[in-house]
Amino acid sequence: MERPVTEADLTFEHVPETDQSFENALANARAGDRLTVDDAIELLTTGTDVEGIDRTRKEQVLEAADRRRAEVVGDEVTFVANINNNVTTACNVGCLFCNFKDAAHTFERDSEVETAGFTKTPAESREIVADAVERGVYEVTSVSGLHPAFALDAEHREILETHPEPKAVNYKPPERYATDPGTYAEQMDAMSVDDVHVHSMTPEEGYHARRGTDWSYEEVYGRLKEAGLDTVPGTAAEILVDEVRDVICPGKIGTDDWLEAMEAAASVGLGLTATIMYGHVDNEAHRAMHLKRVRDLQERVDGAITEFVPLSFIHQNTPLFEHDVVSGGASIDEDELMIAVARLFLDNIDHVQSSWVKYGDEQGLKMLSCGADDFMGTILSEEITTRAGGEHGEFRSFDDYVEMISSVGRVPVERSTDYETRRVIDPDDPPFGPQLGPKADGTPLLDADERAEQTVPADD
Numbered sequence: 201m202e203r204p205v206t207e208a209d210l211t212f213e214h215v216p217e218t219d220q221s222f223e224n225a226l227a228n229a230r231a232g233d234r235l236t237v238d239d240a241i242e243l244l245t246t247g248t249d250v251e252g253i254d255r256t257r258k259e260q261v262l263e264a265a266d267r268r269r270a271e272v273v274g275d276e277v278t279f280v281a282n283i284n285n286n287v288t289t290a291c292n293v294g295c296l297f298c299n300f301k302d303a304a305h306t307f308e309r310d311s312e313v314e315t316a317g318f319t320k321t322p323a324e325s326r327e328i329v330a331d332a333v334e335r336g337v338y339e340v341t342s343v344s345g346l347h348p349a350f351a352l353d354a355e356h357r358e359i360l361e362t363h364p365e366p367k368a369v370n371y372k373p374p375e376r377y378a379t380d381p382g383t384y385a386e387q388m389d390a391m392s393v394d395d396v397h398v399h400s401m402t403p404e405e406g407y408h409a410r411r412g413t414d415w416s417y418e419e420v421y422g423r424l425k426e427a428g429l430d431t432v433p434g435t436a437a438e439i440l441v442d443e444v445r446d447v448i449c450p451g452k453i454g455t456d457d458w459l460e461a462m463e464a465a466a467s468v469g470l471g472l473t474a475t476i477m478y479g480h481v482d483n484e485a486h487r488a489m490h491l492k493r494v495r496d497l498q499e500r501v502d503g504a505i506t507e508f509v510p511l512s513f514i515h516q517n518t519p520l521f522e523h524d525v526v527s528g529g530a531s532i533d534e535d536e537l538m539i540a541v542a543r544l545f546l547d548n549i550d551h552v553q554s555s556w557v558k559y560g561d562e563q564g565l566k567m568l569s570c571g572a573d574d575f576m577g578t579i580l581s582e583e584i585t586t587r588a589g590g591e592h593g594e595f596r597s598f599d600d601y602v603e604m605i606s607s608v609g610r611v612p613v614e615r616s617t618d619y620e621t622r623r624v625i626d627p628d629d630p631p632f633g634p635q636l637g638p639k640a641d642g643t644p645l646l647d648a649d650e651r652a653e654q655t656v657p658a659d660d
Contacts, residue, residue, distance in 0.1 A: 212443050216484040222247030222257060229264045229544045240488035243541045244534075253533040265540035265571030272550055273573045277605045278615040278622065281598075281634035281645065282339035282399075282577035283332040285325055285391060288381050289317030291345030292370065293404075293451040304348050307377050319347065319379040322390035329391045332580060336633055336640035339577065339617045340391050342400040343435055344381075349374040352409040352420060353385040353427075360412050369412035384409050385427035392428030394638040397617045399473075401429055403461035404436035407453045417464030425468055431617055432465040434474035434505065440493045441486045448480055448520065459497055466501035471618050474498075474505050474549070478538060479513035479530025480520055487538065491545045498548045506619050507551040507574055510538045512558045535559060536570045543571030551619060556596060565608050574615075575601065578634075578645055597644060598625075598632035 218238040225242035228235055235243075242248060246257035292304040302317030320328070329340050344350075348370050351357040360371040374380035381387070384401065391398050401409070401424055410420045421432070438445060440455045453461075466472055474494045478487050498505045513529040520526045530538070543552050553574040554567035564575065578596055598614075605612040606627040614623040614636055623635055634640040 212483065212486075214441065214443065214483070214485040214489065216241050216245055216248055218242060218248055222249065226257075226260055226264065229261070229268075232268070232547075234547060235545045237485075237488045237492050240491055240541055240545050241484050243544065244484040244487055244537050246537070253531075253537075258533060258537060261544075262536060262540050262570045265543040266569050268543055269552075269571045269573055275609075275611050276613045276622070276624070277568055277573060277575050277610045278551070278613045278619065279575045279596075279601050280339050280577040280615055280617060281337050281637055281640065282341055282617075283329065283337050283580040285320070285328050285332075285340050285342050287325060287342060287344040287387055288319040288347045288350075289345050290315075290319055290347040290377075290381075292348065293346055293449070302345070304345070304372075307347075307379070308372075309376065309378050317345075319377070319381050321379060322382040322386040325387055326390040326393060329396060330393045333394050333396050333637065333639050335645045336635075336637045336643065337396065337578070337580070337645070338634065338637040338640070339397045339399055341433065341577075342387070342391060342398070343402055343433060344405065346370065346404070346408045347377075347381050348372040349377055350381055350408060351383050353383050353423060356409065356413065357383060363412050370408070371412065385423060388424055388427035388429045396638060397430045398428050399431045399433055399617055401465075402433055402436040403458045403465075404453055406432075406461045406465070407457060417461045418467055421461075421465040421470060422468045425470055429470065431471035431473070431506075432462070434462060434472055434494075434509075435477075435511075437475050437490070437494075438477045439482045439486050440476075440490045441482075444482050444486050455493070459493065462497060463500055466504040470504075472501065472505045473507050473509060475509040475511055476538070476542075477511040477513060479534060480526050488541075488545075491542060495546055495548060498546070503548065505549055506617075507553050508542050508546055508549050509553040509555065510535075510542055511555060512538075514558065532563065535563070536567065539567045539570040539572050561600075561604060565604055568605075568608060568610060575605065580645065595646070597646065598634065599630075599644065602627050602632050 218241050220238040220242050222242045225239040228239050243261050246254040289302045290304040290307045302315050305311060306313045306315035307319060349372055351360055363369055388398055406417055406420055437458055438449055442455050462472055476490050512535050539552060551574050552572045553576060554564045554572035555576055556564035580595055602612045602625055612625045614634060616636055621636055633643045635642050
């Protein structure tokens with residue numbers, strides 16, 4: 201049951217007020233000094249001494265970030281040939297910013313409510329990924345709801361089956377459901393087709409995979425790595441400030457648990473990414489604090505975080521919007537400043553991603569001049585943003601990428617998930633298709649007929 205948000209919930213201890221000046225913060229950014237939280241607040245607000253966004257100051261921040269981007273990574277814009285294979289939408293956490301989930305009880309065999317969601321068996325996941333690998337895909341990304349029947353592996357299943365209070369650990373046996381998702385280990389193994397890179401198991405899913413036990417996150421992620429997991433997406437971060445999390449996702453793990461899980465994943469040799477989901481009830485102080493926690497985490501994990509991904513809140517169809525808690529998401533100005541300040545603040549993370557799923561093609565390209573240098577991946581299937589009301593489609597071809605990136609004078613580069621392998625693409629040497637995947641041969645991911653079937657709405 202979703203708890204109604206009250207006015208008291210939105211009275212925050214942390215507010216965007218500082219004793220720093222915008223001019224000093226900008227000078228620190230231009231000089232390449234390590235920025236403070238107060239510096240970040242000044243840059244994100246374009247100065248707490250002015251109301252709203254000052255356009256002249258904003259352009260100064262964007263210019264500093266673009267210059268830093270050029271110094272750190274040059275003119276390459278990277279992307280990856282990947283597919284999203286989210287296993288299930290069944291979830292009962294009740295995050296108010298989410299419309300990806302479907303109530304878990306509606307998936308039960310005896311439910312009288314027809315679910316609009318889905319659950320895939322391990323065999324179905326393998327079939328989907330195997331087809332994608334044949335097309336040239338290198339990476340499969342999988343982020344799922346917290347299905348009550350999910351267990352880490354057979355041993356975890358046995359523990360949950362004999363738990364004296366299964367409801368307290370959010371467990372129901374798979375026999376209760378129309379489709380059995382298997383275990384997390386079985387899903388990781390199923391998606392590990394022909395050395396494809398498996399990017400999965402967020403800290404929230406890591407928590408779900410140890411519930412009812414005294415296992416550490418190291419134990420959990422160690423077993424997942426043995427099953428085929430390669431890297432961990434740092435989603436479920438939202439805003440790493442508990443007073444915000446208490447409003448938008450009170451049922452989720454807290455900031456400390458998220459950070460602990462990420463450190464544990466890195467400690468067993470898994471690579472990481474990191475995200476922020478902003479533009480809802482949060483303010484610039486929260487965003488700055490989040491950046492600080494990510495930067496500090498990168499120090500502790502010895503550089504395991506390969507990229508930072510700002511995710512602008514898509515408000516349509518979400519409980520926060522439907523319950524009139526928010527009237528919309530972040531403005532374009534806020535989006536651009538978030539990318540720029542991330543580039544300037546995160547001096548130990550080389551890559552900042554622009555999400556065409558969140559921003560659309562035109563604005564996504566603009567972000568490449570605000571400090572971003574990565575342009576996501578081909579995806580083939582994208583459910584999370586689309587179900588929340590996003591309108592920017594589900595697929596980008598290599599042709600799309602080469603044309604768009606070249607149009608802004610940058611260099612298109614196919615990359616591996618860990619950024620260790622790159623292939624610079626010559627815009628004058630078509631055809632364009634992936635070459636880094638285990639079965640990639642340079643041909644397009646989809647043929648003309650398949651591409652015509654893809655529904656890709658136009659930008660705003």
